[in-house]
Amino acid sequence: MAKFPYGLTADDLLKMYRLILFGRRYGESVDRWYKAGRLPQLPYISMGQEAVGVGACYGLRADDWVLPSLRTNEAYWTRGVTVLEQFHGMMGNAHSITGGRETSNHAAYPDRGILVGTGLIASQIPVAVGAAIALKRKGKGDVIVCFFGDGGSNRGDFHEALNLASMLKAPVVFVCENNGYGFTAPASEVVTAKDVADRAMSYAMPGKTVDGQDVLAVYGAAQEAVKRARQGEGPTLLECKTHRYLPHCPSVEEERPPEVLHKMRQRDPLVILGDRLQREGLLSQATIQSMEQEIRQELEDSLEQAEHGPIPEPAEVFHNLYCEPTTAMGL
Amino acid sequence: MAKFPYGLTADDLLKMYRLILFGRRYGESVDRWYKAGRLPQLPYISMGQEAVGVGACYGLRADDWVLPSLRTNEAYWTRGVTVLEQFHGMMGNAHSITGGRETSNHAAYPDRGILVGTGLIASQIPVAVGAAIALKRKGKGDVIVCFFGDGGSNRGDFHEALNLASMLKAPVVFVCENNGYGFTAPASEVVTAKDVADRAMSYAMPGKTVDGQDVLAVYGAAQEAVKRARQGEGPTLLECKTHRYLPHCPSVEEERPPEVLHKMRQRDPLVILGDRLQREGLLSQATIQSMEQEIRQELEDSLEQAEHGPIPEPAEVFHNLYCEPTTAMGL
Amino acid sequence: MRVLAGNQILREALAQEMERDQRVWLLGEDIGVLGGIYKVTEGLLQRFGRDRVTDMPISESGFVGMAAGAAMLGLRPVVELMFADLFPVCMDQIVNTAAKTRFVTNGLLHVPMVIRTPTISNVTAYQSQTFEAWLAHVPGLKVVMPSKPQDLGGLLLASIRDPDPVIFLENRFVYDMMGEVPDVIEPIPLGQARICREGTDVTLVAWGANMVQMAEQVADQAAEDGVSVEVIDPRTLVPFDLRAIVQSVCKTGRLVVLHEAVRRCGFGAEIVASIADSEAFSKLRAPMIRVANPGVPVPFSRALHKYALPAAEDLMAAIYRVMKRVMPKAMPKTTVKQQVELVASRPSGYLRR
Amino acid sequence: MRVLAGNQILREALAQEMERDQRVWLLGEDIGVLGGIYKVTEGLLQRFGRDRVTDMPISESGFVGMAAGAAMLGLRPVVELMFADLFPVCMDQIVNTAAKTRFVTNGLLHVPMVIRTPTISNVTAYQSQTFEAWLAHVPGLKVVMPSKPQDLGGLLLASIRDPDPVIFLENRFVYDMMGEVPDVIEPIPLGQARICREGTDVTLVAWGANMVQMAEQVADQAAEDGVSVEVIDPRTLVPFDLRAIVQSVCKTGRLVVLHEAVRRCGFGAEIVASIADSEAFSKLRAPMIRVANPGVPVPFSRALHKYALPAAEDLMAAIYRVMKRVMPKAMPKTTVKQQVELVASRPSGYLRR
Numbered sequence A, B: 001m002a003k004f005p006y007g008l009t010a011d012d013l014l015k016m017y018r019l020i021l022f023g024r025r026y027g028e029s030v031d032r033w034y035k036a037g038r039l040p041q042l043p044y045i046s047m048g049q050e051a052v053g054v055g056a057c058y059g060l061r062a063d064d065w066v067l068p069s070l071r072t073n074e075a076y077w078t079r080g081v082t083v084l085e086q087f088h089g090m091m092g093n094a095h096s097i098t099g100g101r102e103t104s105n106h107a108a109y110p111d112r113g114i115l116v117g118t119g120l121i122a123s124q125i126p127v128a129v130g131a132a133i134a135l136k137r138k139g140k141g142d143v144i145v146c147f148f149g150d151g152g153s154n155r156g157d158f159h160e161a162l163n164l165a166s167m168l169k170a171p172v173v174f175v176c177e178n179n180g181y182g183f184t185a186p187a188s189e190v191v192t193a194k195d196v197a198d199r200a201m202s203y204a205m206p207g208k209t210v211d212g213q214d215v216l217a218v219y220g221a222a223q224e225a226v227k228r229a230r231q232g233e234g235p236t237l238l239e240c241k242t243h244r245y246l247p248h249c250p251s252v253e254e255e256r257p258p259e260v261l262h263k264m265r266q267r268d269p270l271v272i273l274g275d276r277l278q279r280e281g282l283l284s285q286a287t288i289q290s291m292e293q294e295i296r297q298e299l300e301d302s303l304e305q306a307e308h309g310p311i312p313e314p315a316e317v318f319h320n321l322y323c324e325p326t327t328a329m330g331l
Numbered sequence C, D: 001m002r003v004l005a006g007n008q009i010l011r012e013a014l015a016q017e018m019e020r021d022q023r024v025w026l027l028g029e030d031i032g033v034l035g036g037i038y039k040v041t042e043g044l045l046q047r048f049g050r051d052r053v054t055d056m057p058i059s060e061s062g063f064v065g066m067a068a069g070a071a072m073l074g075l076r077p078v079v080e081l082m083f084a085d086l087f088p089v090c091m092d093q094i095v096n097t098a099a100k101t102r103f104v105t106n107g108l109l110h111v112p113m114v115i116r117t118p119t120i121s122n123v124t125a126y127q128s129q130t131f132e133a134w135l136a137h138v139p140g141l142k143v144v145m146p147s148k149p150q151d152l153g154g155l156l157l158a159s160i161r162d163p164d165p166v167i168f169l170e171n172r173f174v175y176d177m178m179g180e181v182p183d184v185i186e187p188i189p190l191g192q193a194r195i196c197r198e199g200t201d202v203t204l205v206a207w208g209a210n211m212v213q214m215a216e217q218v219a220d221q222a223a224e225d226g227v228s229v230e231v232i233d234p235r236t237l238v239p240f241d242l243r244a245i246v247q248s249v250c251k252t253g254r255l256v257v258l259h260e261a262v263r264r265c266g267f268g269a270e271i272v273a274s275i276a277d278s279e280a281f282s283k284l285r286a287p288m289i290r291v292a293n294p295g296v297p298v299p300f301s302r303a304l305h306k307y308a309l310p311a312a313e314d315l316m317a318a319i320y321r322v323m324k325r326v327m328p329k330a331m332p333k334t335t336v337k338q339q340v341e342l343v344a345s346r347p348s349g350y351l352r353r
């Protein structure tokens, strides 16, 4: 068996490959299905960035937590959420874990250690720090990995949260998915730091920039940060340089020149890992084919199943806002 | 005539000395008078920090602007505001430039280029950036100097504003009055950066830490930053390490140990500049005496005059909230 | 007169004012190349350049405060917030800097700025909130909420020229509505309500393009049943044309208020309370009713909207109630499939569903 | 029963609950060594240690969001905001994270946290705002505003034990008021109004320690003139004991509401509007009146407070007005000298003037 870094086995690498492949096909599918009117939820697609979510979540323990950004779809798959569950969410049907109340981007799965942020970019960062404090108090060495984008690193909550995390030595790993854009704003213009990782200096915490297209690089850096956090040494800021192949979301027209998009594709996370596995003789075309086949099947079956999910009962909205029914509030 | 750095003359240094001395006596007086019940306004006293406001504002042009923090009393004196004006403000009488609407800490004097912040720490920083953009648009090379504390550098608005300023190359100089505490919170605990100036790296702008007890060091660094700003090269973050001799304000009990307070006094801005001037033979005891005498007189006369200022007309509150009378708003 | 869509009308007004007044500065997220998520500023970057149409980082508190500072020193910033749900991240700069500066400086400084923003109204919990009640609660702000496309341009011009900070709320449905615009847009003074339908039995006050439209439709339907509803669109909430409402209620003796925001402490409460302490009080012949969000976040699933958002049925029921008449009711259930079709049938554009 | 000052009562309640429940975590600016600007947490750092009483940087949005995250994973954070004027810098975390999490996760997560804060009420434009109407407008929050010292402990315990986010507003005048406390404080259920004075002619609803006190004093004075005023302190705004008010208005036929916040879109409007759509409507014998800040920032100079803050004279005038009786009035002018003396005569403490 070939040797892989960080104690990873061939099996681990194949699992990661499959997760990235799954993320890719998921992204392509929801883009198509949304445009075809089959999905009511506007998707934020992570195509090109799959290695970041996979690399940073793979290797976490069951009792660890993650807090995905709007775009970290891979955090869900890597933590064991099925696409059927997420499609129920995208349909807003009664089987959605949110009961149809929220989109799949804001679907929490506490049983799989998934917290969620709000629709406000970067507001999740302080929340992750608080979760980390609760984990620290538990004393089991659990950690939380918190994702956000380059654009998010410009918000005040980023600053306040990283300062708090450093001050309180919170067991949290901050993962910036730097895909070079926030909506249409180029990071090169609106993020004035040379690298987002430079911002770690403001909080005297380790800051590191890694190649977000190489899942092993992400994994290694994340695990190092996780270890630090588990040992009570506090937070780390990990910047993963990556690429967003598609527009911000399917309802926004793309303005990036084709050359730029083309260049991005030269460093594709699926290809980088796939090539390596093939070179090592661990991944045959047949394996890929069967993975592709399985994934396509799962995506299609799940969509169809979710399409026929039951619609939620309207009066449900009066429950689970407060611990009492909403109507008990008096006004 | 002795040579001084930065093209300063002996006359400049004497003026600075007098401003610092004025600041010191003002601080002592308002502390005493507030405690004696002669002043209705809770003062935020800058004793120990006088060199920062003086050094950073001295040398600005008439068309430049400053935006003081709650504690930058020296910005007022250096920009030519009289203590009588400020005492009117502290009394809340009708001669106050705010008409009695606000305290002297939030008194704007647009004719002397003084903008003000709100009572919310660090919220003034984005405002200063906006003012800088307006100045830039005017194209006369005018700049604004914006003050805030170490504690203020932990707020989100600090982060967002510095990023904006860097991105827009705003002609602003950010002066952090790092007096080691925010209220009772030690900067060593709550400001996780090694130096506040390190935070400049987050915005790829120059960051510099200077000795805030040495007015010449402050002046030199500020002038360098001002020059940069005038030339369109953008903002600078200047951290002035200084000491706050008194508690946050007279209504808050001090918890800092006497040794700490004693140590601070070893590097006193008045003494540092005074010694130098005396060494150079530019400042005699007699000069000091007459300055002291003048200043005491001005402070006492001004207080008495302000105490007898007319009270504002209550119905005035319905004006100058909107351009129309408030009562015209319909509800 | 031309007939243009709401977002075009706003764009025309902005361009017209930018030509006239060099101080006008547009800033906001993705307003440049993208032209904003509802295309209001489309083409303005190309026409006026980056200094006057400036894309912002995700720093709403920062750039709202920055705009206020620029306004104090002479610019006329017009900020686009990507959506109204962003108010909670920048309220400090609005409440303390923009709103209070004229007051605390006794008029030496003032803050002539506009914050424009779409109220998205019915998408999800985080992208549907309309905060007009919060904003109207703040002394020093003016709050404009146009509902008819033909009012958009004139009210926007008046807002930009106003020496005070103005919050300009654009219900997103107005962007697609067509309205007449003169070749040269003239300002419409703030504080003047529009009587959309005259009537004698019930006064119905509504704001937000979709709500006003619903009010008109329900009024038309009620008319068929012999109930004469007067529909009033206040157009601006601060200043507020209370006289128009008082006069109407004096005539009808009945008041129904319709809005999309949460009922509890919504602006509807203010209108009812103002009438309760006005000369119209003694003319009242029925309880005053508010039809609004009953106090729940807007859920994602349309199937859950039935009780969460005010619907025509609710409004009709309120009208029959103040008329003390009985109304039969029925409401069809929607399926997920229908829901998806509904979405697919919408025009494209960010968050148009 | 012991008799303690308001801030001591709060401290007792916190300490009692911290002993009982290890999950309770106090965080806020200067709450440790200083014990908070009104000394509510004095001594608790020494007693419970830094992990449970944690001083915060000036990062309100950050630490409110952090508290919400900690609550989701099992802690019971009790945040002290230094004063209520800080809400505008942290509303996003309150509105979107704390208030909506139970809803959007369909109950899988919830946010049992408390935000306590003094409402400073009459100091300056930036340190006098009370935002109860904003907060009550937000679905998912509970809003508690105790006005009697004897209610502080019980309501605080109930708030900490409540599984939902609770905003706990402490009018600063309550800190100095003396009240009885049992040896072991028991929670007081949220949603129950307190009838402070029974009466038959006018229902007077007020909240905030200083306002309730003023209401009681004015009621006593009115009684001397033969007007019987029922004073009701709702104690909690969400949930709201509407039934208590409706019952009272059914009896009196007259409603006056008193609060210190700005009238426009204040919580008073909600009460009036709720009565206007209740069974009490048909019992009304007079317009419903709100006595409140008329819509101006609170000025620094006390000489300017006459019209800016609700005064006993205004309240009395309102009562005479709903009674349709004539009241003579006179108001002495204060001088700056008197103003200063007034300040000097106050007990020491941060912002006690």
Ligand SMILES: Cc1ncc(C[n+]2csc(CCOP(=O)(O)OP(=O)(O)O)c2C)c(N)n1
Binding pocket: A069, A070, A071, A119, A120, A121, A122, A148, A149, A150, A151, A152, A153, A177, A179, A181, A182, A183, A244, A248, C029, C058, C060, C082, C086, C089
């Ligand atoms: C506070 C806030 N501002 C603006 C938005 C609108 N918005 C949604 S996603 C987005 C861009 C986010 O960029 P980035 O953080 O880089 O993440 P990415 O989308 O690239 O993954 C913006 C501006 C928002 N949701 N929240």
Ligand SMILES: Cc1ncc(C[n+]2csc(CCOP(=O)(O)OP(=O)(O)O)c2C)c(N)n1
Binding pocket: B069, B070, B071, B119, B120, B121, B122, B148, B149, B150, B151, B152, B153, B177, B179, B181, B182, B183, B244, B248, D029, D058, D060, D082, D086, D089
């Ligand atoms: C946003 C905000 N949080 C808290 C306060 C209360 N407060 C007033 S001054 C102060 C300390 C400020 O510290 P620093 O910025 O270091 O300035 P310094 O007082 O030392 O000059 C605090 C916490 C406030 N006014 N605004």
Ligand SMILES: [Mg+2]
Binding pocket: A149, A150, A151, A177, A178, A179, A180, A181, A182, A183
């Ligand atoms: Mg990005």
Ligand SMILES: [Mg+2]
Binding pocket: B149, B150, B151, B177, B178, B179, B180, B181, B182, B183
């Ligand atoms: Mg400080």
